[in-house]
Amino acid sequence: MSNFKNKVLIVGAGPTGLVCALSLAKKGIDVEVFEKLPDRAYDLRASTIHPPTMQMLADLGIIDELINQGITSPFWQFRDRKEGALAIFDMSVMKDDVKYPFRLQCEQFKVTAELLKSLKNYPNAKVNFYHEAKNVIQDENEVTLTLEYQGNDIRVKGNYLIAADGASSIIRHCLNINFEGYTFPERFLILSTPYEFKDIIPDLSISNYISDPDEWLVMLRVKEFWRVLFPTIPGENEVDIMNASNLQNKLKNISNLESDMEIAHQTLYHVHQRVATNYRVGRVLLAGDAAHINNPLGGMGMNGGIHDAVNLSEKLISVLEGANDHLLDRYSRQRRTVAIDYVQQWTVRNREILKEKDPAIRKNNLDELRKLSENKELTLKYLRKTSMLASLELAESIE
Numbered sequence: 406m407s408n409f410k411n412k413v414l415i416v417g418a419g420p421t422g423l424v425c426a427l428s429l430a431k432k433g434i435d436v437e438v439f440e441k442l443p444d445r446a447y448d449l450r451a452s453t454i455h456p457p458t459m460q461m462l463a464d465l466g467i468i469d470e471l472i473n474q475g476i477t478s479p480f481w482q483f484r485d486r487k488e489g490a491l492a493i494f495d496m497s498v499m500k501d502d503v504k505y506p507f508r509l510q511c512e513q514f515k516v517t518a519e520l521l522k523s524l525k526n527y528p529n530a531k532v533n534f535y536h537e538a539k540n541v542i543q544d545e546n547e548v549t550l551t552l553e554y555q556g557n558d559i560r561v562k563g564n565y566l567i568a569a570d571g572a573s574s575i576i577r578h579c580l581n582i583n584f585e586g587y588t589f590p591e592r593f594l595i596l597s598t599p600y601e602f603k604d605i606i607p608d609l610s611i612s613n614y615i616s617d618p619d620e621w622l623v624m625l626r627v628k629e630f631w632r633v634l635f636p637t638i639p640g641e642n643e644v645d646i647m648n649a650s651n652l653q654n655k656l657k658n659i660s661n662l663e664s665d666m667e668i669a670h671q672t673l674y675h676v677h678q679r680v681a682t683n684y685r686v687g688r689v690l691l692a693g694d695a696a697h698i699n700n701p702l703g704g705m706g707m708n709g710g711i712h713d714a715v716n717l718s719e720k721l722i723s724v725l726e727g728a729n730d731h732l733l734d735r736y737s738r739q740r741r742t743v744a745i746d747y748v749q750q751w752t753v754r755n756r757e758i759l760k761e762k763d764p765a766i767r768k769n770n771l772d773e774l775r776k777l778s779e780n781k782e783l784t785l786k787y788l789r790k791t792s793m794l795a796s797l798e799l800a801e802s803i804e
């Protein structure tokens with residue numbers, strides 16, 4: 406028998422791992438998080454938080470702080486690069502379904518900072534930085550995690566282990582779980598600038614998906630910047646893409662601008678659509694990017710990871726309180742189905758709409774979106790899907 410009581414180990418201090426940690430710690434369960442970096446990741450990644458995720462963060466007690474640090478977005482829109490706004494979606498139609506009928510634009514590093522701050526209130530929660538997971542083994546009673554810390558291997562034991570160690574998850578590799586799917590030929594480039602695009606395009610919303618047969622783009626406002634996402638040409642050399650004048654031209658071409666603008670951040674990354682073949686092997690559970698990854702169009706990556714974390718934590722609490730551990734298989738079935746049948750479908754579809762080249766299909770797609778935005782009932786149905794509310798209902802329907 407193990408000599409500890411109800412201890413959950415978590416690898417990764419991203420949003421998924423930290424939501425698991427806080428959810429479990431609040432219920433009195435001992436949790437220990439291991440993160441290989443010296444601190445939380447500070448790079449610019451996800452920034453869109455959907456209404457049901459806001460509710461989950463409210464339940465954890467951190468939503469007011471995040472709303473203070475972000476921007477609320479009651480509208481979002483599809484545009485055509487040449488024609489301008491085509492379909493503006495008013496999220497207030499969701500007011501009877503959700504407490505927060507808007508999107509919150511708040512960067513991932515602010516979310517993880519608030520989670521870490523809250524975790525400090527729980528003596529049963531410990532977060533260890535500079536600890537890199539290397540291996541995991543398990544028997545019927547416990548898991549043993551091997552970590553590298555200051556050049557030495559150390560071993561830690563727990564009842565369960567949550568692998569929230571991101572897309573290249575070492576734990577997923579240790580368990581020989583396949584990560585099925587594919588990688589897009591083009592990489593995505595994200596540029597952040599303090600330049601105020603609203604001065605020249607006044608009808609921009611906080612979130613804008615801009616379709617174009619030659620170069621589509623997404624413009625998202627966060628507190629300090631506009632974040633602009635562009636696809637790159639497949640096979641294009643990184644040095645050429647990141648060349649300062651190329652970056653300036655991309656931003657200037659948004660609205661025929663002449664002067665250079667400040668670029669505060671630039672990120673170029675490969676984009677994948679992949680889902681793990683199983684989210685559970687015995688006492689080890691995958692969650693977040695370790696379990697599924699998708700393109701960022703629609704902001705479903707971090708949101709989906711937080712939804713995994715809340716679902717998994719609730720079930721782990723029940724199991725640690727004596728429920729049958731088959732409940733954890735239901736977690737895998739529910740969240741895998743959402744990843745495959747919902748998140749993958751929506752994010753791939755979003756990319757197709759934005760990049761469509763055929764004029765007839767483009768017109769059809771954009772007319773459809775306009776129609777959806779002009780009818781309250783259709784808008785509500787559509788926003789329940791884009792906000793991921795319907796994904797939680799899908800999960801609930803799976804036994």
Ligand SMILES: Cc1cc2nc3c(=O)[nH]c(=O)nc-3n(C[C@H](O)[C@H](O)[C@H](O)COP(=O)(O)OP(=O)(O)OC[C@H]3O[C@@H](n4cnc5c(N)ncnc54)[C@H](O)[C@@H]3O)c2cc1C
Pocket residue numbers: 416417418419420421422439440441442445446449450451452453513536537538539569570571572574575595672674692693694695701703704705706707708710
């Ligand atoms: C470059 C980039 C840009 C992105 N941009 C967007 C975007 O614009 N919009 C959007 O919606 N989504 C975006 N995403 C996706 C989004 O950031 C993820 O869906 C989200 O971070 C998932 O959270 P997570 O906690 O599951 O994983 P992560 O945030 O990746 O966290 C995993 C953590 O585990 C740690 N870790 C990894 N291996 C180990 C180990 N062996 N031992 C200990 N710790 C380990 C990592 O250091 C990291 O802190 C982006 C992702 C990337 C990589």
